[in-house]
Amino acid sequence: MTIKEIEDLSGMTRANIRFYESQGLLTPARDTNGYRNYTEKDLETLTRIRLLRTLHLSLDDIRAAGNGEKDFEDLLLKHLRYLKEEQNGLIQCQKVCEQMCRDHAAYDTFDAQYYLDMMDMPQGSAPPELEKDTVPKVTAPWRRFFAREIDLTLYSLLWSAFLTLVIGVNIGDSFSLDTSVTFLILSTVGSLFITNLIVLLVEPLFLTFTGTTPGKFCFGLKVAALGGKRLPYREALRRTWDVLWKGYGFHIPVYWLVRMYRSYKACTNEEILYWEEDSVLSLNKGRLPLGICAAIALLPFSLILEDTLNQYAAIPDNTGDLTVEEFCENFNDTQEFFGIERQLNLPPSITSGLAGIPDSALYLDGQAKWTKKPGTPYINQNGDYAPLPEFQFTEENGIITGIRFSYSVENENVRISSYGEVMALAAVSYICAQDSYSIQPDTPEEIFSRIREHGDYFEDFSFADAGISVECDFNYEGYDLVFDSYGSAVLEPVYGEDARFSAEFSMSAR
Structure with missing residues (x-):
């Protein structure tokens, strides 16, 4: 028989027949073309199912009887007892309704307890209808977790944007080995x-004005008040506070994991979470693919965006045509941005590490002279290392058109540390301040790293960007290039040989 024929004979719709097939109650054969071929036995099975469903037997009981897992007679006896209980309950409901009609009960004044006492119900029991009269509970713990993580990542990007674009902090700078424990804790x-x-500032606004957050939207989650309207701001704020407290433990290490685990267990057990008492969470299951794509794409997106923000933060405050004083301000700010806290003519090994000697950075004053910051410690060099070079400027109407420095020494017992950072800081302070400069293809950090690397190894180089040409020439003999334990290079004079060294560094507009 075809599907059309068995529809007519069984009195069931095609949707019914397909459903019972999906439930494993019916398994029709197929012909060579793959079409279903129903038999008289299939028709008999459908007729049985129709009867038993009419008698209100559950699909599980019908399946168990068909598989022989349960005795059919026992099922019928059990179901008969259930029907009698239902019948008795309906008779009681009928009697109470009749009594209420005779009493002319009015909704605002009738005594509900009086009529409840008329019904023969066990103490503390509730009708099945009350079990259904509940706010729909959305569990989906993993959707909710990843939605929250998307939101937290976006909030973190807001903070990164503020730090980089407003304050100018280098968010990519890591702590050094000599960073104090107190500072790390603070x-x-x-x-x-x-x-x-x-989170407290942003999320309540999202919930109040949109009923969702970016992460929740991607995963099809929406928050509303119990009446179905959007949460008022005060309730949204309280909900967000409760999520941070009970759900995330205010992100306190270890305690955060405890709160997350407890929330996960409560969610999987379909319990009402602490922050859900006055709100309803709804779920659009069709958004799952969007949520998965958003979660996967967010990590590389956030890393790229944070790096881009950091590059913009590295651009000096003074841009365009620079005076000497403005260049010096740029140099000092750039030195702080890259976290250099030592004299630039000394190798990092002297001031780095757990046993490092305290030192501080020298800064350029308004006339480009190296000066100390009052109240900070400095290492006394005693002529062991070559001094910091003095910048010389070419100006036109007070505007810098070129910057250079040179240093040479001959037959003196002087070590020469890398000039890489001095040149790199000067290049970023000048090149990145030009109106024509763009962070692509050469970001400030790339310019800094490229020039420092050549300078650290005393290698000649030439480089051009934003209309500025940068050149450096090193010449030396009678020196050994020595690498210390922190990766920088130092030229040390060879005993008994004539030692000569010279360095020429220049930047000029093309």
């Missing part, structure tokens, strides 16, 4: 405070 506490503060 930084961690400050980071936790800022993270929680941003």
Whole structure:
């Protein structure tokens, strides 16, 4: 028989027949073309199913009887008891309704407890209807987790944008080995405070005006008040506070994991979470592919965006035509941005490491002279290393058109540390300040790294960007290139040989 024929004979729709096939209650044979071929036995099975469903037997009971897992007679006896209980309940409901009609009960004044006492119900029991009268509970713990992580990542990007574009902080700068434990603790506490503060400031606004957040939207989640409207700001703020407290433990290490685990268990057990008491979470399951794509794409996107923000933060404050004073300000700011806290003519090995000697960076004053910052420690060089070079400027109407420095020494017992960072800082301070400069293809960090690498190994180089030509020439003999334990290079004079060294560095507009 075809599907059309068995529809007519069984009195069922095609959708019914397909459904029972999907439930494993019916397994028709197929012909050579793959079409279903129903038999008289299939028709008999469908007729049985129709009868038993009419008698209100469940699909599980019908399946168990068909598979022989349960005795059919026992199922019928059990179902008969259930029907009698339902019948008794319906009779009681009928009697109470009749009594309420005789009493002319009005909705605002009738005594509900009086009529409840008329019904023969076990103490504390509730009708099945009350079990269905609940707010729909959305569990989906993993959707909710990744939606929250997307939101936290976006909030973090907001903070990164503020740090880089407003304050000019190098967010890519890592802590050095000699960073104090106290500073690390304070930084961690400050980071936790800022993270929680941003969530409290931003998320309630999203919930109040849109009913969702970017992460929730991607995964098809929406938050509403119990009445179905959007949450008022105060309720949205309280909900967000409760999520941070009970759900994330305010991101406090270890405690965060405890709160997350407890929330996960409560969610999988379909419990009402602490922050859900006054709100309803709904789910659009069709958005799952969008959420997965967003979660996968967010990590590389956030890394690229943070790096881009960091490059913009590295651009000096003074741009365009520079005076000597403005160049010096750029140099000092760039030195701080790249976290250089030592005298640039000394190798890092002297001031780095757990046993390092305290040192501080020298800064350029308004006339490009190296000066010390009051109240900070400095290493006394005692002539062991070559001095910092003095910048010389070519100017036109007070505007810099060229910058250079040179240094030479002959037959003196002087070590020469790398000039890489001095040249790199000067290049970023001047090139990246030009109106024609763009962070692509050469970012400030790439310019800094390229020039420092050549300078660290005392290699000649030439480089041009944003209309500025950079050149450097090194000449030396009678020196050994020695690498210390921190990777920088130092030229040391060879005993008994004539030692000569010279360096020429220049930047000029093309």
